[in-house]
Amino acid sequence: KQEVTQIPAALSVPEGENLVLNCSFTDSAIYNLQWFRQDPGKGLTSLLLIQSSQREQTSGRLNASLDKSSGRSTLYIAASQPGDSATYLCAVEVNRDDKIIFGKGTRLHILP
Amino acid sequence: DTGVSQDPRHKITKRGQNVTFRCDPISEHNRLYWYRQTLGQGPEFLTYFQNEAQLEKSRLLSDRFSAERPKGSFSTLEIQRTEQGDSAMYLCASSLGGAVEKLFFGSGTQLSVL
Numbered sequence: 513k514q515e516v517t518q519i520p521a522a523l524s525v526p527e528g529e530n531l532v533l534n535c536s537f538t539d540s541a542i543y544n545l546q547w548f549r550q551d552p553g554k555g556l557t558s559l560l561l562i563q564s565s566q567r568e569q570t571s572g573r574l575n576a577s578l579d580k581s582s583g584r585s586t587l588y589i590a591a592s593q594p595g596d597s598a599t600y601l602c603a604v605e606v607n608r609d610d611k612i613i614f615g616k617g618t619r620l621h622i623l624p
Numbered sequence: 625d626t627g628v629s630q631d632p633r634h635k636i637t638k639r640g641q642n643v644t645f646r647c648d649p650i651s652e653h654n655r656l657y658w659y660r661q662t663l664g665q666g667p668e669f670l671t672y673f674q675n676e677a678q679l680e681k682s683r684l685l686s687d688r689f690s691a692e693r694p695k696g697s698f699s700t701l702e703i704q705r706t707e708q709g710d711s712a713m714y715l716c717a718s719s720l721g722g723a724v725e726k727l728f729f730g731s732g733t734q735l736s737v738l
């Protein structure tokens with residue numbers, strides 16, 4: 513059974529710092545992995561999607577990496593801003609046409 | 625295209641009543657997912673559709689829950705004889721399906737069972 517774990521559960525950092533969020537999954541046979549952002553009381557917004565054959569994806573100040581063999585992914589946020597404050601969730605699709613399983617997320621607070 | 629729409633945004637009901645939620649996915653998206661989320665937790669998978677076919681239903685979903693997607697367009701999620709434990713945010717998402725296709729979420733329906 514696929515399980516997704518995110519550490520830490522919460523993180524507070526001063527504005528301007530670079531930071532790394534971690535995601536691990538128990539079954540390495542994934543189809544793809546997505547990182548999402550969720551603001552309080554809102555739905556989720558997909559930030560980056562990494563296919564199983566890829567090692568990383570970049571979008572602006574965000575960089576996501578994937579190490580399928582070790583069951584790990586990281587989301588790197590450069591030069592953090594107060595507007596980055598949100599919950600960040602990772603999710604894996606185990607096989608094609610299969611369900612997408614989420615971690616519990618990391619609540620990020622950027623201190624002005 | 626305006627994204628994934630969910631209706632209503634909020635629903636307050638008394639225990640034992642039936643409720644129905646609607647989701648309109650992004651047009652031409654053949655995959656549609658339902659998730660449930662409680663405070664501080666990640667979205668919990670409930671069920672998903674490929675076009676009009678319901679491909680999987682979570683074992684966590686009791687017989688009181690049913691979902692439909694007639695004609696492969698909008699979807700409804702019905703909860704019969706609601707219980708206080710059903711209080712949660714119900715999220716709908718859609719995608720084209722495929723290696724590079726992202727999942728798009730609606731804003732959710734917040735259910736409160738009194």
